[in-house]
Amino acid sequence: MTEARFDAVIHAPKRLQICALLIPLEEAEFQVLRDEIGVSDSVLSKHIKQLSDAGYVKVRKNKLGGRQRTWVQLTGAGRHAFAAHVEELRRLAELTDGRQSLETA
Amino acid sequence: MTDETRYVGPDEARSALASLAEAERAGRIRSARPRWFGVVMAFLLGGLVATPALADAEGLVSKELATIVLILGFALVVAGQRQRADAWPQDFPGGKGQTALALTITIGLSLALYAIGIVLRDAADLWWGPLASGVVAGALVFLLVNRERRSMLAPIDRTHSG
Numbered sequence: 001m002t003e004a005r006f007d008a009v010i011h012a013p014k015r016l017q018i019c020a021l022l023i024p025l026e027e028a029e030f031q032v033l034r035d036e037i038g039v040s041d042s043v044l045s046k047h048i049k050q051l052s053d054a055g056y057v058k059v060r061k062n063k064l065g066g067r068q069r070t071w072v073q074l075t076g077a078g079r080h081a082f083a084a085h086v087e088e089l090r091r092l093a094e095l096t097d098g099r100q101s102l103e104t105a
Numbered sequence: 106m107t108d109e110t111r112y113v114g115p116d117e118a119r120s121a122l123a124s125l126a127e128a129e130r131a132g133r134i135r136s137a138r139p140r141w142f143g144v145v146m147a148f149l150l151g152g153l154v155a156t157p158a159l160a161d162a163e164g165l166v167s168k169e170l171a172t173i174v175l176i177l178g179f180a181l182v183v184a185g186q187r188q189r190a191d192a193w194p195q196d197f198p199g200g201k202g203q204t205a206l207a208l209t210i211t212i213g214l215s216l217a218l219y220a221i222g223i224v225l226r227d228a229a230d231l232w233w234g235p236l237a238s239g240v241v242a243g244a245l246v247f248l249l250v251n252r253e254r255r256s257m258l259a260p261i262d263r264t265h266s267g
Contacts, residue, residue, distance in 0.1 A: 006113070013124065020125035021132035024257070028132065028192040036131045064188065086125070092118035 004087035009054045015047050019082045027073035056081055136192040137257040143250035149178050151243025154219050158235040218242045
């Protein structure tokens with residue numbers, strides 16, 4: 001059982017979507033994330049940089065047929081943090097009022 | 106980390122869970138292997154198991170050549186699919202132990218079917234024994250690949266543990 005832990009880096013809506021999209025994957029190309037999340041290249045780059053700085057994703061670049069491809073994958077730490085965050089969201093979702101809700105700082 | 110201090114209530118948590126379930130499903134759909142992948146893998150493995158049927162054939166296709174072509178085919182199909190895909194499913198979705206077990210069963214079953222085909226051909230004098238084994242092996246692989254595909258496309262409920 002994963003221990004529930006709120007993670008402010010992951011909780012931002014777009015970063016949460018990036019992590020969720022990457023969870024069932026070994027890796028995904030940058031444009032897949034951009035198309036599925038529905039953000040511009042620069043916004044996605046910023047979010048990926050934040051996740052990468054936290055050690056949650058790893059970026060790999062390669063060239064195929066002269067075209068540069070950028071691949072993004074969740075690290076072990078990223079998977080662990082995401083699972084803990086989802087557990088915390090589940091716990092919060094089960095609360096019936098706001099008294100026990102989480103205060104993030 | 107954010108500097109802002111705020112409350113995450115049940116509604117926001119539920120909405121976040123719904124949003125991440127949707128994103129996770131999108132990732133699974135993008136990485137689900139195409140339908141033809143199962144057919145090709147079934148044909149290649151079934152062909153490998155059926156190669157003893159060619160043992161006595163002379164001329165056009167030898168058993169050795171067919172084996173080499175089919176093994177190369179495996180490598181090419183997997184590598185080609187990986188190159189053209191823009192998202193690749195996890196290699197060990199159920200953990201390395203579970204994947205190793207599935208691989209062991211698949212390889213063990215294929216070898217057993219290969220041996221059964223040879224026994225049927227040599228001991229029972231049934232020339233079609235290896236072909237029948239190949240069909241069974243191919244069908245098993247097809248079912249396995251399609252099962253994985255269906256599980257990738259299935260809806261996700263993230264609101265409950267497990």
